[in-house]
Amino acid sequence: MSRSDAIRTLSVALDERSYPIHIGPGLLGRPETLTPYLAGRQVMIVTNETVAPLYLEAFKRGLPEELEVREVVLPDGEHTKTLESVARIWDALLAAGFNRRCTLVALGGGVVGDMTGYAAACYQRGVAFIQVPTTLLSQVDSSVGGKTGVNHPRGKNMIGAFWQPKAVLIDTDTLATLPSRELSAGLAEVIKYGLIRDLDFLAWLEAQMPALRRLDGEVLREAIYRSCAIKAEVVAADETEQGARALLNLGHTFGHAIEAHQGYGAWLHGEAVGTGMLMAAELSRRLGWLSEGDVARVAAVIAAADLPPAAPADMGVEDFLAVMRLDKKNIDARLRLVLLSGLGDACLYDATPPERLEALLADFPRR
Amino acid sequence: MSRSDAIRTLSVALDERSYPIHIGPGLLGRPETLTPYLAGRQVMIVTNETVAPLYLEAFKRGLPEELEVREVVLPDGEHTKTLESVARIWDALLAAGFNRRCTLVALGGGVVGDMTGYAAACYQRGVAFIQVPTTLLSQVDSSVGGKTGVNHPRGKNMIGAFWQPKAVLIDTDTLATLPSRELSAGLAEVIKYGLIRDLDFLAWLEAQMPALRRLDGEVLREAIYRSCAIKAEVVAADETEQGARALLNLGHTFGHAIEAHQGYGAWLHGEAVGTGMLMAAELSRRLGWLSEGDVARVAAVIAAADLPPAAPADMGVEDFLAVMRLDKKNIDARLRLVLLSGLGDACLYDATPPERLEALLADFPRR
Numbered sequence: 001m002s003r004s005d006a007i008r009t010l011s012v013a014l015d016e017r018s019y020p021i022h023i024g025p026g027l028l029g030r031p032e033t034l035t036p037y038l039a040g041r042q043v044m045i046v047t048n049e050t051v052a053p054l055y056l057e058a059f060k061r062g063l064p065e066e067l068e069v070r071e072v073v074l075p076d077g078e079h080t081k082t083l084e085s086v087a088r089i090w091d092a093l094l095a096a097g098f099n100r101r102c103t104l105v106a107l108g109g110g111v112v113g114d115m116t117g118y119a120a121a122c123y124q125r126g127v128a129f130i131q132v133p134t135t136l137l138s139q140v141d142s143s144v145g146g147k148t149g150v151n152h153p154r155g156k157n158m159i160g161a162f163w164q165p166k167a168v169l170i171d172t173d174t175l176a177t178l179p180s181r182e183l184s185a186g187l188a189e190v191i192k193y194g195l196i197r198d199l200d201f202l203a204w205l206e207a208q209m210p211a212l213r214r215l216d217g218e219v220l221r222e223a224i225y226r227s228c229a230i231k232a233e234v235v236a237a238d239e240t241e242q243g244a245r246a247l248l249n250l251g252h253t254f255g256h257a258i259e260a261h262q263g264y265g266a267w268l269h270g271e272a273v274g275t276g277m278l279m280a281a282e283l284s285r286r287l288g289w290l291s292e293g294d295v296a297r298v299a300a301v302i303a304a305a306d307l308p309p310a311a312p313a314d315m316g317v318e319d320f321l322a323v324m325r326l327d328k329k330n331i332d333a334r335l336r337l338v339l340l341s342g343l344g345d346a347c348l349y350d351a352t353p354p355e356r357l358e359a360l361l362a363d364f365p366r367r
Numbered sequence: 368m369s370r371s372d373a374i375r376t377l378s379v380a381l382d383e384r385s386y387p388i389h390i391g392p393g394l395l396g397r398p399e400t401l402t403p404y405l406a407g408r409q410v411m412i413v414t415n416e417t418v419a420p421l422y423l424e425a426f427k428r429g430l431p432e433e434l435e436v437r438e439v440v441l442p443d444g445e446h447t448k449t450l451e452s453v454a455r456i457w458d459a460l461l462a463a464g465f466n467r468r469c470t471l472v473a474l475g476g477g478v479v480g481d482m483t484g485y486a487a488a489c490y491q492r493g494v495a496f497i498q499v500p501t502t503l504l505s506q507v508d509s510s511v512g513g514k515t516g517v518n519h520p521r522g523k524n525m526i527g528a529f530w531q532p533k534a535v536l537i538d539t540d541t542l543a544t545l546p547s548r549e550l551s552a553g554l555a556e557v558i559k560y561g562l563i564r565d566l567d568f569l570a571w572l573e574a575q576m577p578a579l580r581r582l583d584g585e586v587l588r589e590a591i592y593r594s595c596a597i598k599a600e601v602v603a604a605d606e607t608e609q610g611a612r613a614l615l616n617l618g619h620t621f622g623h624a625i626e627a628h629q630g631y632g633a634w635l636h637g638e639a640v641g642t643g644m645l646m647a648a649e650l651s652r653r654l655g656w657l658s659e660g661d662v663a664r665v666a667a668v669i670a671a672a673d674l675p676p677a678a679p680a681d682m683g684v685e686d687f688l689a690v691m692r693l694d695k696k697n698i699d700a701r702l703r704l705v706l707l708s709g710l711g712d713a714c715l716y717d718a719t720p721p722e723r724l725e726a727l728l729a730d731f732p733r734r
Binding site: 090101328 | 528
């Protein structure tokens with residue numbers, strides 16, 4: 001198979017806001033994958049200090065010469081996902097005199113993608129943007145679906161907008177430089193798709209985990225393709241999370257509490273989600289929905305991905321609840337959790353007895 | 368006619384985002400005008416230090432007791448229309464633990480409305496909001512149509528979103544406390560509707576200007592109703608300003624330059640728009656589209672509304688051009704201006720010869 005044969009394309013079906021996801025090796029250096037999605041000549045690349053030395057020049061070399069290309073290089077890390085960082089993007093756009101026909105390009109992981117998307121959503125009340133995710137987590141999850149935004153000291157992603165990209169370009173070659181901790185974090189979201197929706201995919205992942213961990217290109221591309229296919233389907237059915245889209249948040253309510261309590265960036269988002277999914281599985285078992293064998297299977301695949309099996313030692317029950325009460329899924333004072341009604345089948349549940357939740361939070365392993 | 372008979376209703380037709388505009392006296396104290404549009408029990412009233420002493424208590428007294436009502440009182444003035452002020456609204460929402468089913472209420476003029484709308488657009492990726500405009504300018508223009516946002520030191524309304532309210536409640540009694548300078552500023556936008564679209568309305572305004580200036584209730588309500596009807600029609604046809612909606616910006620490109628150069632708040636927005644419309648009319652005459660008599664008629668109605676007939680003495684040609692080049696209507700490097708192809712008929716024109724524009728900017732009266 002030649003490298004360009006290896007490129008596969010999915011579509012996120014949202015009427016006039018529909019867009020393609022191109023997945024394959026070597027996309028970065030090929031202008032024809034990007035130029036059809038530009039709104040005009042003005043292009044602002046947003047990236048960070050980790051990604052810029054690796055891919056910025058290669059990416060720019062792939063752009064046609066007639067474009068007016070500028071760049072913003074932000075610091076790296078979840079703790080930089082703030083309104084102040086987004087304001088730097090706006091400052092750069094205005095300093096360059098960019099107008100409504102400009103296009104923002106997010107070159108980096110989930111933090112870069114979320115901030116760039118939010119900057120695009122609100123610059124002159126909305127301009128085009130393109131996702132070029134360079135981490136596994138952003139390739140399988142955050143770059144698809146139009147959730148953009150920043151964190152607030154009181155909660156993750158509290159300020160943001162739904163704003164769809166014009167295209168998602170996933171160059172799987174960029175994973176070659178991904179630190180193994182970030183690879184594991186990305187695998188958490190991949191495992192999530194199996195757990196909430198596709199038992200066959202979960203079984204495939206269990207078998208392929210060693211190949212994924214050693215960055216086997218073909219296996220990785222298959223995992224990314226199947227993950228994006230599920231994400232695209234869910235987003236197309238419920239763009240603004242009025243219902244089913246919330247199921248993509250398995251493990252996230254517990255995970256956000258860990259991230260917020262530990263300080264953004266101390267735990268990677270995917271690591272916190274991995275532990276959070278295990279907590280959700282265990283709570284589902286206590287509610288009678290999963291067997292002990294099911295939970296053991298979840299624990300095994302989380303362990304195989306080298307994700308943390310226990311919550312932080314310094315988090316008490318109230319530390320979890322304080323953040324969970326502010327979760328965006330809640331309605332009035334009711335906590336809503338994504339749980340597993342079976343393996344491969346998630347549900348949104350708002351009737352967990354508080355004492356059952358507190359017992360889970362008290363009993364769950366720490367380390 | 369009883370006071371409740373005097374309430375008239377228009378609709379902004381935007382499919383599932385359609386909403387009503389209720390216009391009449393005494394709306395503030397009547398909960399039934401507000402409650403149908405609340406998303407849930409949590410209500411955050413956003414107002415400013417000028418409006419709060421006049422109407423906040425009356426407004427709150429009109430709310431049902433079962434609601435959880437909080438308030439944010441911001442400083443007054445266009446110079447406060449910043450991202451920092453909006454962040455104060457977000458802080459208040461998070462401190463109160465408000466969720467996705469909360470509703471923001473903008474009680475005040477255009478600055479309060481634009482900031483509250485933007486805060487609602489981005490809080491938890493979008494919550495409900497209701498406009499309760501208390502100035503003539505916000506009643507006839509900014510509260511209708513979903514343009515929200517804040518200023519940036521480099522340009523007006525550069526950061527924002529299209530986000531429609533659930534309802535617009537125009538209590539015309541609030542105009543009784545409006546300073547006469549702000550009344551004039553509001554009349555600028557009223558006159559605008561006549562100039563761009565409705566010559567009959569312009570003639571009616573010329574006749575009724577003395578009644579409007581002395582706050583005759585019935586005449587004011589008619590002016591507000593006809594203005595909102597035109598605005599609603601234009602917005603329904605072109606919500607995100609891909610075309611015809613830009614015509615509502617007659618005088619605004621010149622006006623924004625005045626506002627930005629003088630420092631936000633030194634000139635009221637409507638004052639700058641008034642002068643800007645006169646500049647647009649004069650440029651239209653020089654392009655052969657209006658007669659001298661037409662321009663004299665525009666000048667007379669602007670004068671009758673007590674709006675400034677001349678640009679600021681300290682503004683040179685380049686001061687105008689520097690801001691105008693960043694106008695959101697421009698495409699790539701081309702200036703696009705709203706001009707008058709005739710009285711009652713506006714057009715969007717991007718082929719003004721630069722020397723004609725510069726001559727207009729050089730010749731236009733200063734004081």
